[in-house]
Amino acid sequence: MPLRGLNPEQKAAATAPAGHNLVIASAGTGKTSTIVGRIAYLLQTGVSPDAILLLTFTNKAAGEMTARLKRHFPADTIDRIEAGTFHAVSYRWIRREDPHAVLKQPGELKTLFRSVYDKRNFKRLAKGEPFSASYLYELYQLYQNASREPFDRWFLERHTDHEPLIDVYADIVDEYEESKREFGFLSFNDLLLRVLDEPTIAGRTFQEVLVDEYQDTNTLQGALIDALQPHSLFCVGDYDQSIYAFNGADIRNIATFTERYPDARVFTLATNYRSSAPILSLANRVIERNERIYPKTLRVGREGGGMPPRLLVYEELFEQYQGIAEMIRSRGRGYDQIAVIFRNNASADGVEASLRERGIPCRRKGGTSFFDAKEVRFLLDLVTLLANPKDMMAFIHIFEYADGVGAAVAQELYQYLLHFGEGDLRKGILAPTVRTLPRLKRHKNTQLGLFDNDLEVGSVRRFAHLDLPEEIFSHPLLKHPRLGPEGVLFFQRFYRWFRSVDRTQRPASVLRKALQSELYIRIVDRLASQRARLKNGEIDENRKEEARERILRKGRLLSDLAAHYRDIPRFVNAMILGGSELSEGEGVNLLTVHASKGLEFDTVFVVDLMDGRFPNRKLMERTGSLEEERRLFYVAVTRARDELYLSTARYDRVRKSTFKPSIFLEEAGLIRIDSEPPESGKMV
């Protein structure tokens, strides 16, 4: 039984009476085992699995914990436990009431926000330099996570100097919210806000809510926990690992736990089973410079000494990546137990290139590269449009691939189709009942009819030579004056795919049809040509074939993923909610510090330890602080079990800048910054 293997301090926490329990669990102290033990204890003492809610930071973490429980309890019992991230769990509840709810990617919402922002003429207002659309959007996201007070009040508390613009900002935010409703978009935050507004949507009262990574919960998540009114709370976290301030994570959630819940019990897990003594000692030396919120003294749980952490100093940035790749190569195999960890994603490319040069396999966490690829985006836009026909953005992205159609015409086509179908996109495409043209707001661009005199406006006779099937030739969309022959052919291909998947429920079938469609095949060809274009404009046929193969492989991968989902909205939402959790390939792990949270490796390289980059000075000016950067350093080094390498470089050949070493190297006792820098090369 899971409780058997726990040490006394873990067991004390796992068997705590119902109430408000806080477990301070330092890195490597068996946090996961304790949570698993706690759930086992609850089940053994007669708590129904339906009355347990487990909230984790990633869905992977939830999956690992439930998998461990399934070794001791029947799977169908464990499956009744509600487990997942705040967002995944909220979505599950919301979809019971609203099966068609569809999430929208954050990047797309940002684009929507920007388009709302761009309607404002700040120049005319002349009230000082306004925040950029992008920064304002970030602030708004942060506000939603951080505060329940009105936006303008929250905003003015931090940015008094923007007081003259606050009404414009508030207006932008209002219109953005309205647009989201109009298009049927849900943001990550909307999921949590919805549950907060209507906690009964959970459909039950929980005996106990367990919260993992409690130090990284933000005000919104804290409010959500309280709104659920659980009989008992079990929060596990480590204030030294709070690294999500930029996302509104509030260390005060953990710091004021005992004040907010006067009956709180606090447990501390202090025995580290992960890292060797010298690694732990280095980590503690640095983190002790931060304020101690709850007392804790880490004990080394492992036997024996272990190899002291090593500092690697390189003359030049790229030389550093090469040097590390060479060290990894020379030790051979066991690549998946090695991690290279960095503060900024920018470091990843140099490391990856150096490894690949030596034929060393590696994987980067964060499937951004996969979901950002145009070919994947296109397929997802197709599927998304089926899940949410109100999604004009998806429609525009699709039709921008048609020659002669840009965003402006695509938008009009969408409006036309809605009009033909009396508000129903499907009907407008497949069975238009209205054949008149809609009245659209004319754009002011009437440059002497520059484009209109060579077209027979709205007449379908201009397509007579295309030899179109009747259903296309008679479609009222062809009356659009700006639609050329290429556009019509694109519409025909789109129409065929759309008709072929009509009333199809399963995402896998929809994708299979899409992969076979002429619509997709032509887009693959176009993308492959783009990627095989040489500097002189010619297309390298070999490269084109390679590019096509890569594109098709991604399509198949997406199609394989789709097989696991019953309906289209579920699939789309899963891709958005958990997309970043899938990592491609195997080998050396390339991770940002944030992505490394909760993981452990035999050997860890922390790279680019230069002042400015780590700690990241730019970010410190914004939402961060040196304390937060120090916690990031602490998280990075405590990922290591046996070997830890800290590396830095003095000079960047590309940007022609020199670096000072990171202050953390000094705090770790590896260098003295006021003395001469150490010799280049390797030293202890």
Place this chain on the structure above:
DNA sequence: AAATGAAACGTTTTT
């Protein structure tokens, strides 16, 4: 309005 080519730009972390 769209397509193309040239110039600037900036380089944060996640559900």
Place this chain on the structure above:
DNA sequence: CGTTTCATTT
């Protein structure tokens, strides 16, 4: 170093 923005042409 790749994307994003701007200017020019059609």
